[in-house]
Amino acid sequence: MSETTLTPEQTERVLAIALDLARVGDTEALADFVDHGVPADSSDASGNTLLMLAAYHGHADTVRALLDRGADPNRRNARDQSPVAGALFKGEDEVVSVLRKAGADLDAGTPTARATAAMFGREHLLAD
Structure with missing residues (x-):
């Protein structure tokens, strides 16, 4: 977090708010948090990043x-x-x-995006 030094408790609270903003899709507020020092790749205890939460929730x-x-x-x-x-x-x-245009690796992870698309009949979303 930039210029102000936060206590560990304050840092934890800021992260919790940022994660909630990603879940609900409050783009403006979350962008402001990141613009003021919250790392764009912040994650929860399970490794779910702000991006993962925003993506999963559409x-x-x-x-x-x-x-x-x-x-x-x-x-x-x-x-x-x-x-x-x-x-x-x-x-x-x-x-x-959006993620494909940003270079998302369709073969990374378990299951891969390709395998997930096949499971749910969404292969057309991965066609070039």
Whole structure:
């Protein structure tokens, strides 16, 4: 967090708020948090990044904002799941498109995005 030194408790609270903002897709507020020092690749205890949470919950604008601020489209959580596979699982077509344009690796993670698409009949989303 930039100029102000926060206590560990304050840092934990700021992170919790940022994670909630990603879940609900409050793009403007989350972008402000990141612009003021919250790392774009912040994650919860399970390794779910802000990007993963925004992607999983279908918030394409929030995903774009995080990517614009340096979030890694390929960072996987502790269960080796990728944001693009999560978006495919949830049927979030626009998010899948945004992540693909950002260079999401369709062969990374367990299951891969390709395997997830095949499981749910969404292979067309991965066609070039």
